[in-house]
Amino acid sequence: MEVTDSHRLLELVQQRMPFGKYQGVIMADLPENYLIWFYQQGFPQGKLGEQLGLLYQIKLNGLEDLLTPLRAGR
Numbered sequence: 001m002e003v004t005d006s007h008r009l010l011e012l013v014q015q016r017m018p019f020g021k022y023q024g025v026i027m028a029d030l031p032e033n034y035l036i037w038f039y040q041q042g043f044p045q046g047k048l049g050e051q052l053g054l055l056y057q058i059k060l061n062g063l064e065d066l067l068t069p070l071r072a073g074r
Helices: 003-014 032-041 046-060 068-072
Strands: none
Touching: 003 046, 003 068, 032 046
């Protein structure tokens, strides 16, 4: 994994959702059904949309264990 890839994963366990129903929730803790809704509606533009899309793929494919060691370090 490249440094940039690990940085993107680290952001998911550090940053909080900036708006909406789950405002203030750590992004990695967003429920899968919320990410599915975003997928169906279209992710927002920019970095937030990229982060939500990455998190959607992680949860969809059952790869949340990738985030576990990063959570411990937060």
